[in-house]
Amino acid sequence: MLEIPIKFNDLKCKLIDGANRLLIKTNKIFGDVSFNSGKSNLTKRGKEELDEIASSIETEVNGWKNYLNTCNERVLENDVFVVVIDIVGYADAVGGSKLNLSLSKDRALEVKKQLENKFFELVENKRPNIVFKKINAKGYGEKLPPGISASTNNDPERRVCYIYSVVGPSKLLN
Secondary structure (H helix, E strand, O other), X not given: OOHHHHHHHHHHHHHHHHHHHHHHHOOOEXXXXXXXXXXXXXXXXXXXXXXXXXXXXXXXXXXXXHHHHOOXXXXXXXXXXXXXXXXXXXXXXXXXXXXXXXXXXXXXXXXXXXXXXXXXXXXXXXXXXXXXXXXEEEEOOOOOOOOOOOOOOOOHXXXXXXXXXXXXXXXXXX
């Protein structure tokens, strides 16, 4: 009779708690990188934001490791941690629509390139067991970013890339 609660506890510790933690953490790591009008190169503040995102991902992996160390059998402890990132670029409404769509894509690709460099440095220097499985970059041109309802043509709040990231053990993200 005691076998069923023991098996349930093992299942809960091994996968259910980890899956719940993953659901709570979804989109937890978030960044907002701004650009100057008509430019796709990062500003000083944009570079600082990407440093913060890389640091947040490292902190998230360490948080998972701490969580796993409290688990009975540590079933995910040696697992590879997967990082999935979506980068979404926008542009203000100055210039033509075609130009702004291209600019927003260039911004997203620049952020992707810079993040890949940061993650390469992180893996090289600290050797966490991380795989950057999917880094997606997409531009939306002059569309309004989330949370912006109305703006002027040259609104700095429109010249952004948003970054959404999920970190977790590969067994939970595959």
